[in-house]
Amino acid sequence: MGEPALVRQYKAWLQPGALTGDSNREGFFTRGLVVLDTNVLLSLYEYTSPAREQVLTALERIPDRLWLPHQVGLEFVRGRHRVLENRRSTLRQAPNDVRNKLIAARKSVLDASDSVKRLLVKYAQDTEASAKLDEAFNPSSVDGYLAPWLEALLKPLEKLTSEHDLAPGSVDADDPVLPRIAALYGERVGRQPSAEVLRDRIEYATAFRFPNRIPPGFGDAGKGTPLEAAGDFLLWEEVVQEARLLADPQRYVLFVSADTVKGDWYEPAEPGRGPRPWPMLFDELENRAGAQLRIETPTRFFQGINEYLHADITEATYEEIERAAETLDRPALKADSVPEVTEDTAAQLAPPHGLALDAYHSVGLSSAAVRSAVESPKQAHWTFQWWLIGVTFQLGRRDPVDGEPSVAIKAAIRSSVPPAPHWKPGTVLRSGEWLHRESSWVAPWFIYLLNSTSQVDSVVLQRLAVQQADREAQRDH
Incomplete structure (x- = not known):
């Protein structure tokens, strides 16, 4: 058969x-x-x-x-x-x-x-x-x-x-x-x-x-x-x-x-x-x-x-x-040549040298796994690098460098519907680790990153994503 x-x-x-x-x-x-x-x-x-x-x-x-x-x-x-x-x-x-x-x-x-x-x-x-x-x-x-x-x-x-x-x-x-x-x-x-x-x-x-x-x-x-x-x-x-x-x-x-x-x-x-x-x-x-x-x-x-x-x-x-x-x-990206970096374009643009590492230090990240992803030249990590660059600036954790493009990448959103079919509900993360589990959606690349890093850095990254999602939700309303 x-x-x-x-x-x-x-x-x-x-x-x-x-x-x-x-x-x-x-x-x-x-x-x-x-x-x-x-x-x-x-x-x-x-x-x-x-x-x-x-x-x-x-x-x-x-x-x-x-x-x-x-x-x-x-x-x-x-x-x-x-x-x-x-x-x-x-x-x-x-x-x-x-x-x-x-x-x-x-x-x-x-x-x-x-x-x-x-x-x-x-x-x-x-x-x-x-x-x-x-x-x-x-x-x-x-x-x-x-x-x-x-x-x-x-x-x-x-x-x-x-x-x-x-x-x-x-x-x-x-x-x-x-x-x-x-x-x-x-x-x-x-x-x-x-x-x-x-x-x-x-x-x-x-x-x-x-x-x-x-x-x-x-x-x-x-x-x-x-x-x-x-x-x-x-x-x-x-x-x-x-x-x-x-x-x-x-x-x-x-x-x-x-x-x-x-x-x-x-x-x-x-x-x-x-x-x-x-x-x-x-x-x-x-x-x-x-x-x-x-x-x-x-x-x-x-x-x-x-x-x-x-x-x-x-x-x-x-x-x-x-x-x-x-x-x-x-x-490498010429910073003044791209008005905005999105999830669609991030995988085609290498971030300016050292900028993602500056963002890493600005929020107190410390694990070797996250640092490796931050410093990696591989395209697989560029979306995360751009998100970290964007979210640390948006939340006032660091000052932008000259010519730094704006970044419109989110790791999570608060919404009743996902922004794309491949996003996952917040319930895939354990209770106590993620706020708004019943009313949020999380990007697959972000979940993959959280599963590969230490608990300490995982908490830091989740807080950044939550604060970004909350800010976007307030702005929409």
Whole structure:
């Protein structure tokens, strides 16, 4: 007897990982069509030369199954200079950032010494002890301590800069990546859609899919031109059409992307489950192309090549893959370029460096779990970081920095109806931990955060959410 219709029809929604378990994983690597997102290809310009060679050699184990959508190819050839310029700018600025931080540390040490000296004189008239502190903590002595630290920090930066063998201008004269990628794909490159097909797809995405939040790409609605906003959907549509042409009766499509936990590719977390690829993507590919879908991060993908196809990738290369995946294709936010950050846009905008940590300190948070989420470069944590930035300013816990955008993200609301279907009633939290349990709704990402932190910080975060919800309720009335 086969599976009941209810289980069969909604299989993608019933599985916690949306068909990303390992039971049939090998088939995707040994038989499936492999589609690499633009960010995976651009990452090759981020790696050191040895790591890049290992990754390209690993990809050469599946050349007959690699396929390049036209949209990915276009974004790749246009994005090479930007990636190299971002890296060059970051590495060029890094020594100054290190010096500025040590200058700030120098001032903090001297200020701390002055504070102790004032207390010694004020409460004990102990000028002798104060004088000893003057000898131990004067600008020259502090500089003497900091000098070897500065040298120790700058030396690896110099090595890092020298190991990266590409400069922005070099890709025009001597690009070591583009010829290798071209050879890998051969003629397996998607054709450019006609103007009529392109127009129809863009109109379908912007007029129907995006307003109804059908993945992928709805989070890019309103981004630049309609053509720019529809980029992810144009890529997806090419994948669907190519999957329909696969000759293998068992059609597998393995999609690899560093856009993990982006809200229009990944469903938000819920209690007991982290973010997962949208089940709608799996259903759509099966219904329209009769194909099974698997979505993997670059790290997981290359681990799979290692496991099933016996590539030789070292741990050091895996670390480079992970670092590049966390930062590539997500430029830091220019604070004055965004008038307001919402839950829809937060996962696409990295908060200004250090701002979330300032918010963390302003309310006395202390747990390692919350601090890790606050300092994480991963998109999975950006919504929380923006909420913490916004709520601490809204409640007067800290002063805003110059150009800081307003934030319209709520962790909870008081209402008889949820703001979105995926929000949970306040009753999911234990009695005594949450006010207004019977008349509130809580964001899934916030519940997931509370379940992973200490009791002390959980209470602090809940109080912030309650105060924000109360303020919004009073304003509405």
